[in-house]
Amino acid sequence: MIILGSTGSIGVNTLIVAKKYGLDIEVLVAGKNIELLNSQIKEFKPKKVVISSKEDLHKVNHTNVRYGEDAILEAIENSSSNIVVNALVGFLGLKPTLKAIECKKKLCLANKESLVVAGKFIDKTNLRAIDSEHFGLWYLLNDKKISSMTITASGGSFRDYPLETLKNVSIKEALNHPNWEMGDKITIDSATMTNKIFELIEAAWLFDTKNIDAIIEPKSIIHALINFKDGSSTAHIAGVSMQLPIAYAIMDKIEDEILKQVDLLGIGSLEFKTIDENRYPIWSKKSEVLENLDLGLILNASNEVAVSKFLSGKIGFLDISKINLDAIDRFSNLKAQNIDDVFLINKEIRGYYGY
Numbered sequence: 001m002i003i004l005g006s007t008g009s010i011g012v013n014t015l016i017v018a019k020k021y022g023l024d025i026e027v028l029v030a031g032k033n034i035e036l037l038n039s040q041i042k043e044f045k046p047k048k049v050v051i052s053s054k055e056d057l058h059k060v061n062h063t064n065v066r067y068g069e070d071a072i073l074e075a076i077e078n079s080s081s082n083i084v085v086n087a088l089v090g091f092l093g094l095k096p097t098l099k100a101i102e103c104k105k106k107l108c109l110a111n112k113e114s115l116v117v118a119g120k121f122i123d124k125t126n127l128r129a130i131d132s133e134h135f136g137l138w139y140l141l142n143d144k145k146i147s148s149m150t151i152t153a154s155g156g157s158f159r160d161y162p163l164e165t166l167k168n169v170s171i172k173e174a175l176n177h178p179n180w181e182m183g184d185k186i187t188i189d190s191a192t193m194t195n196k197i198f199e200l201i202e203a204a205w206l207f208d209t210k211n212i213d214a215i216i217e218p219k220s221i222i223h224a225l226i227n228f229k230d231g232s233s234t235a236h237i238a239g240v241s242m243q244l245p246i247a248y249a250i251m252d253k254i255e256d257e258i259l260k261q262v263d264l265l266g267i268g269s270l271e272f273k274t275i276d277e278n279r280y281p282i283w284s285k286k287s288e289v290l291e292n293l294d295l296g297l298i299l300n301a302s303n304e305v306a307v308s309k310f311l312s313g314k315i316g317f318l319d320i321s322k323i324n325l326d327a328i329d330r331f332s333n334l335k336a337q338n339i340d341d342v343f344l345i346n347k348e349i350r351g352y353y354g355y
């Protein structure tokens with residue numbers, strides 16, 4: 001198979017699953033972590049490697065190594081593997097998503113931004129979502145009539161901070177997720193609750209529903225619930241690990257133990273809370289976004305600029321939400337009519353907010 005983003009949090013977990021099942025790795029794609037990439041090359045012996053930057057080519061211990069976006073697309077096109085795991089982060093993941101679908105591969109999609117920005121142009125027939133909540137929903141589906149779906153949120157890094165301290169929080173604090181070990185960008189999205197808005201959009205596209213909401217479950221043990229018309233609710237409970245969603249996405253059917261069962265007596269108690277708009281201002285846009293899924297493209301573009309500015313120390317944590325709210329108000333009339341528009345609108349909004 002092909003792993004895009006092999007050195008990231010999802011990429012590393014994908015390789016653990018691949019090793020467990022003895023799967024062949026044809027292509028590895030990574031960014032700047034060449035040391036980890038080299039150890040992956042040594043262990044998994046891919047036929048081809050792609051990295052982000054020309055200047056790192058000489059550091060990669062492989063005879064067939066290329067760089068850049070076009071090389072990623074070529075690697076997908078010229079591969080014999082049927083499976084592509086897209087664990088790239090951000091808008092960068094969209095073209096590889098489209099290429100994998102065009103080449104009729106099974107697409108195991110962690111890059112939720114692809115669906116957020118272009119869900120209406122993406123053929124989901126051969127797509128398996130790698131996201132804990134959506135995996136949970138998929139796991140719970142049966143043929144009974146559904147009333148609504150619920151996904152859970154951890155609350156992110158600042159869920160217990162006094163509100164008045166949020167304007168001065170540091171990058172290091174923001175990157176300290178209470179439950180999950182994830183890449184920087186999604187960890188910030190979790191702290192602002194933008195990740196959960198993205199996940200509502202993702203669920204809307206995957207399950208063709210707008211009857212979807214989120215609540216806080218601080219332990220991230222319950223990932224999703226389905227509320228059935230008959231009054232029953234079922235919940236997906238599993239450990240805090242992406243290996244289960246990844247294993248199902250790749251293998252389709254799983255009969256062995258991937259994770260240890262959650263020890264409910266060890267957990268002791270569970271708590272549920274509503275998502276407070278004062279702490280997470282983007283949540284005030286939930287209904288508007290669900291009514292108009294085109295806002296995903298707008299929000300993603302402003303958010304990528306804002307998160308990158310925050311992570312480079314140019315703006316404060318609260319500015320991320322301010323920029324995102326501004327973008328939704330300012331650009332809510334923009335709608336992509338085709339996939340080319342998606343790239344144009346993304347560029348326009350990024351340009352407006354700085355880069």
Ligand SMILES: NC(=O)C1=CN([C@@H]2O[C@H](COP(=O)(O)OP(=O)(O)OC[C@H]3O[C@@H](n4cnc5c(N)ncnc54)[C@H](OP(=O)(O)O)[C@@H]3O)[C@@H](O)[C@H]2O)C=CC1
Nearest residue numbers: 005006007008009010030031032033052110111112182183
């Ligand atoms: N982590 C998680 O548990 C979950 C993640 N997701 C989603 O999965 C996706 C990946 O997340 P995560 O694994 O946390 O992110 P990471 O930041 O940990 O990993 C991103 C990967 O992409 C690589 N990369 C970045 N830029 C480039 C580039 N220009 N060219 C080639 N490779 C590049 C990175 O390489 P390098 O590190 O070498 O620079 C790294 O391998 C995101 O869309 C996220 O929202 C969804 C659910 C859960």
Ligand SMILES: CC(=O)[C@@H](O)[C@H](O)COP(=O)(O)O
Nearest residue numbers: 131132153154155156190195
């Ligand atoms: C592991 C996973 O699926 C992430 O998307 C996770 O949900 C992020 O945590 P939050 O619930 O804090 O957004």
Ligand SMILES: [Mn+2]
Nearest residue numbers: 131132133199
């Ligand atoms: Mn998730």
